[in-house]
Amino acid sequence: MFDNKDRTNISELGEFGLIDYLTKAVEINQPSSIKGIGDDAAVLDFSNKQTLISTDLLLEGIHFDLRYVPLKHLGYKAVQVNLSDIYAMNGIASQITFSIGLSSKFPLEAVEEIYEGALIACKKFNVDLIGGDTSASAQGLVISVTSIGHVDKDKVVYRSGAKEGDLLCVSGDLGGAYVGLQLLEREKQIFLENPNIQPDLEGKDYIVERQLKPESRKDIVELFETYGIQPHAMIDVSDGLASEIIHICKASNVGCKLYEEKIPIDPMTYETAREFGLDPTVCALSGGEDYELLFTVPQEQYDKVKNQLDISIIGYITEENAGCEMVSKSGHVHSLKAQGWNAFEAEDQQNEE
Template sequence: MFENSQETKTNLSELGEFGLIDHLTKNFAPKLTSTKKAIGDDAAILDFEDNQCIVTTDLLVEGVHFDLAYMPLKHLGYKAVMVNASDVYAMNGKATQITVSIAVSNRFPVEALEELYSGIELAANIYNIDVIGGDTTSSTSGLVISITALGIAKSEDVVYRSGAKPNDFLVVSGDLGAAYMGLQVLEREKQVFKANPNAQPDLDQYTYLIERQLKPEARKDIPPLLKELDVKPTSMIDISDGLSSEVIHLCKNSKTGVNLFEEKIPLDPAVISVCEEFKIDSTTIALSGGEDYELLFTISQEDYDKIKGNPNLTIIGHMTEENEGMHLITRANTKIPLIARGWNSMEKEEEED
């Protein structure tokens, strides 16, 4: 798609050895005082002083995690940063640096990589993250992006998945399911476009959903908000694979059960209406959709008053004793076992680190 939208195309080999890297990274001047040395040596040097260091990494593979038919490269670069930053926020930390490694085939012109890097740069600027290094190499086929994010937190502020206690409230930021429905809309448009390349889609009513899919925002604001509210979550995780799968992770790591209330799950009106259009159950989408990059956490009941009424946060359930099991309480007030409905395939397989 982007190959036709470029006015000029420069072959990757034209820039020569190191030329490409210099060209792509020339805007990445470090801004943080913790970045002592960024790109330009064998390794970067960071100084976290009395903070602990948070490290997470993700690999995005063309044809598996993204489809360039509807994912503009700039958005892809932005999203790749978000996916990693989100994991840092899920530790209740602050994302500070990333390394970016890219394997790319020669079918990509230099201008395509510039687009990708412009998205990375935009995300880095908005999220106050330094790009400190990486690797660019050729690929025999598609595009692969590997990002490692580093962050900081005081040791007393770090939140693991394992600290939830029975009776803790289960809380989620934002709303769920929109990114997945955005993908459904984009995939439908791709089929329409295949059948009729002259069709002009009217996607106005899907703007929020498509934005959530193509330009997700990690919840950088939640750790400082919690600090401000004087709430330290007892456990936390980010929602990348779908709510049910993440709730189960918290329960298993914390050795608790859970009661999750269907009626409490926050859904944007656009999700509800598109689910009706697609004849899909919106609860199923929220539970299994994934890519929301919201934060899911538990708090002690005594912190209830501190978060009550905050428009960013919704209480969706409470933790129980482990032997009570993990359940969804439906709107009809029936109790059904919660199962990981994520995409049980290699495509979605991920090692959390």
Template sequence: MFNNKGTTGIEQLGEFGLIDHLTKNIEIKQKGTIKSVGDDAAVLDFSGKKVLVSTDMLLEGIHFDLAYTPFKHLGYKAIQVNLSDVYAMNGTPAQVTVSIAVSSKFPLEAIEELYQGIYLACDKYNVDLVGGDTSASKQGLIISVTVLGYADEKDIVYRNTAQEGDLICVSGDLGGAYTGLQLLEREKLVYLENPQIQPDLEGKDYIIERQLKPEARKDIIELLKAWEVLPTAMIDVSDGLASEILHICTQSNKGCNLYEEKIPIDPMTYDTARDFNLDPTVCALSGGEDYELLFTIKQADYDKIKNHPDISIIGHITEAAAGRNLVTKSGMVHELKAQGWNAFKGPQTNTQGAE
């Protein structure tokens, strides 16, 4: 939580003063940004490219908890989750708009930290902040980010174009963000019971960062282009592996076989899940917020990616009649079900379904 002692009230600046204060040092990076902040609308030029647009909203108490989420990390993550959507279309993000609704409990310094994270993400991924809005809020902090990107029409990858026989691939590892969240929630409860006890997070940096500071997989998109591999379908893993592959199967009218033993899970994720009496596989299937890329490729492209340490081949696409299946380590076949994040109910993870 931000320490308000010796801080500046936002009301001292007013809405336009706050906007000027937060955006005065913007430097344009994209040649397609003709006019950024400061007018009634931004002016962009995509030079004949197809435009990609996506929006995500983050609400305090629903998507983040300020008891353990630093403002700088929150700003960074708010940008990343949007960039990931454009990469999942095989596109290039170029501009973002950021709108915030903030209550009077937050001082100027807290919002400055939030924007430090926003600008850090924009700089790292070569994206311009070109506009947004600010408003008062009676319900805590609300952040809404819209990302604009571009791609050549021939390069755009959709969810509905997977073909029978395609290989199912995923970048990185899964379940880390969810187990990191469990750890943070546990330490929050301990603190609330006894504020004298310091959080016990030693040695858990990786899964904590997976939750608080995810990275959109720009590198995987660049790698696939360098290898001349165009995925047949793609989606980012925001709601859990099971939910995402089911989106691809449903929209492509196909089935799949997913192999539990092939799902990439980091040892720290595995051990932490066990500490919480959770099935590591279910954390990967249903936890969400990993922001890895799940994609399908033609079998002819297998040799191009088979030896890359950060891409795992975890199954294949089948005809729709074959169903959507998880093949467990013991060889049992289960129907694959989405039990991940529901924005209106919260995480639906349980420990059933993997053996």
């Protein structure tokens, strides 16, 4: 973390000086990046590929709380959540633009940390930073990321391709990011009441990291390519499992049967949820920010997915009139409801506070 004693006001550099300062270490590695930063627009060439583009906006006080989110982690996460949308289309991300709006409370050193985190993500996932913008903001910190990727025309996957009889699958485990957020919020409240008490996060590294430093699942897309798995439909789990399942079913005009006992939940997530008096299944269904991939595959591909350690088969697709249902561990059938995180509701709650 930067030292406030050595802070450099951004006004000393000006907008163009700030851009030059932040982008001096940017390297271009993708063959499709013909021209990156330094002109009026970037130039890309994907030859015969389908081009994928996605944009995310992150607002201070709505999407993140700087009282417990390190700036470097924030830059990293801002890139990761956007790359996840490209992977959810069965594509490979290759470029991003990174734009930032900030108030005068942020010195140059703070912006450096944000960009450092973003560039770490770019390097890890082999993505070029090819542009962006900086601006003053009257309402704190604003980050906008646009990711660009590509996919073969015959391999692009939409939400709308699920078919009756498909297996419903998900990567990784769910609920960890939400439970990690509850832990961070609890420690924040304790600190606000007594600043002399240090945060107690010992032994909870996994769920804290799931919230502060999520990892988008490029590896799953690469696994599909390696094993010849072609999903019919796919979406990333950003707003909770239930919400994403319903998105796929509505877009595909189908129903589904989800089995609670098949939902992958890490032991630390499960135990910590119980400590908070939360139902671990509800955390997985409605928590969000896990950035795993939810997808359907035809039953003929069962043998290809059944032995993949990081993929769980959690149900199957039914005909539309059957609706979206979950079979509980006790055998009872419940209708799935989309109760995931909503940015506009979060803003209303903040205004009420």
